Amino acid sequence: MKKENISDALNNIDFDMVEDVYECTKTNKRKRKSIWLKWGAIAACLCVIVAVATLLPILNSNQSNPNDQSIPTKPDKLNLVGDVLRTGDGALTYHTDNFSEHTLAFTMVLENEVSSCYIVFSAHNILEQWTDNNGVINQETELFKVITPCASFEGNVSYTIVDDALTIYVNGEKATTLPTHPGTYEIVIDYDELYNRYDVVDENADIWPFGDIVINCKRFQ
Amino acid sequence: MTDEKIVELYWERSEEAIKETDKQYGRYFHYIAKEILQDEEDAKEIVNDTYLKAWNSIPPERPNPLKAFLGRITRQLSLNRLEQNKAQKRGGGQYLLALDELAECIPDGSGSEDLASNIDLTDAINRFLRSLPIEQRRVFIKRYWYMSSITDTATSFGMSESKVTSILFRVRNKLKEHLTKEGFNL
Known part of the structure; x- marks a missing residue:
């Protein structure tokens, strides 16, 4: 069989599939955006945003440096107020309003000095979903994780740092990291760009992230 | 105008058939040819060749849907043109x-x-x-x-x-x- 045969055979494939590509490419940009917006609306019900205040055990004397005055003597607390359902340690939130606008807004109350504070966006992608000829619904899923830059991250290597995937605003000012000093901060996380950067994280992924945004703090060790 | 009516015009040997085809599908055929040939003038020629081919093949053909029938012809003519261009060392790379x-x-x-x-x-x-x-x-x-x-x-x-x-x-x-x-x- 010559390669021209397969090209000729392709010429006669069902034309609805050919037309579909034309229609799709004509309106692709608008469509993809609307898919995202649609997802945003659906996600309002489905997506769970988990805000986790890492509760590390009180350091024992073997682990701590008695000369370091910055070591907290009580568990860290990260309180989130705003687009959250519940706050405190292990805070869990269902985002309802702003998700379709691609931002999260909340007040962060940090009681103790921490060594770093960072955001992990963890998404289960439904890469593809389709119905085959036998009427069976198939899907491929993958997991990817994005982490924002932070001072000292010792996390899982499967995380991918994508510098501009999530934009952080602290008290209205663009910031590269979340604050680490005690205080009350108005935080906005703009994750719109994540949509455009997912191929950096996983070039084969299509973005249907049923995901969580986790905000973690690490104490001084 | 429906495909059926356009095909009827071909059968009646009315030149309106070409005009209506162009009105309905000309832009799409041009898209196909341009994608393949990457040349505006070549693409225009191929679209015209497509209409000529349609004129010569309807009748006896009574294609339905017309768009698919002529779309395939546009593609094939474009590929043939590429072969010619290749022989003349003009493009054909993709x-x-x-x-x-x-x-x-x-x-x-x-x-x-x-x-x-x-x-x-x-x-x-x-x-x-x-x-x-x-x-x-x-x-x-x-x-x-x-x-x-x-x-x-x-x-x-x-x-x-x-x-x-x-x-x-x-x-x-x-x-x-x-x-x-x-x-x-x-």
């Missing part, structure tokens, strides 16, 4: 590249090359394409039916070129497997 990539899908050895075999092959490819996730199918058709470059394909679907390349690689492998299973072979 077509040749795409054909070389498609060669990977052909199982080793040689099967029959007759018309019946090609119809079977089309059916097999149809089944294969319908079993694919929609995104992969679209990328494949954009590359191998419209003969678009990797760059254009990536732009059209808002993907990175590496993602398109990766999808095509995976789909070609799947197609080869599929064709082997269906006995195109070996």
